[in-house]
Amino acid sequence: MAVALFRDSAPGEFQAVLMDIQMPELNGLDAAREIRAMDRPDAGSLPIIAMTANSFQEDVDAAMKAGMNGFVTKPVDADYLYQVLHQAVKRR
Incomplete structure (x- = not known):
């Protein structure tokens, strides 16, 4: 679902992705790889945070x-997540 949401969005629509x-169906590692492999200007620079x-x-x-x-590990420490x-x- 994350891959499809990103694929169907306009470039720059997402500021970051929090990826479980x-x-x-598709683990977060493979989903991140699929996003990075997309042919669009923001695919390589979109921050993806593992959770x-x-x-x-x-x-x-x-x-x-x-x-x-x-x-970021669960349970999530909100202050650390914000950092x-x-x-x-x-860095983006």
């Missing part, structure tokens, strides 16, 4: 390798 890693209950280093590494810009979003949007 464990989704039922997951898994907090091992290999989970962080997999998210970064899939093209994500940040990693990660701020940094990702600022």
